[in-house]
Amino acid sequence: MKNIIEELFYGNIDTQARGFKKDSYLQKQIMxxxxxxxxxxxxxxGDDKKTFLSFVNASGIVLGESELDSFIVGFRLGARFIYDTFVDNITPYDDFLKEVNNEG
Known part of the structure; x- marks a missing residue:
């Protein structure tokens, strides 16, 4: 696999390329x-139709912004997990085995 950043840059990663399972509860609700x-x-x-369409459009914008926010927050949380896993080694206890291995 190529570098994930390169894959993202060239548009080879598409998190939106997903669909609903056939006859799923969510698909039925969307229908x-x-x-x-x-x-x-x-x-x-008249005005009722205009008001309804404004509601539909505004709902779509709010939903889109909410999805973007969730994506950003989730991405940042994942990055924190990676940082804590590979960079930060702060723990409540000392690792005595690590000290023994470094001395010998």
Missing amino acids: IMSNSEEILTERLK
Whole structure:
């Protein structure tokens, strides 16, 4: 495997390339949302339709920003785990075996 940073740079890593499992609960809920939006968009007129579409668009923006925030926070948490695993060696107890191995 190539360097992960290089893979990311060239667009070979796509975290969005995912789909729903067929007939899953989530897929059914998304279909309900989609069908409801379509029905309401067809039935509503004038200001009601404009208000509903503004709500739908704003909801999409809020959801997108929330997903971005979760991604950033999760990425940073993962980086902290990596740092603590490979760089930071602070622990509540001293490692006596390490001292013995270094002396001998």
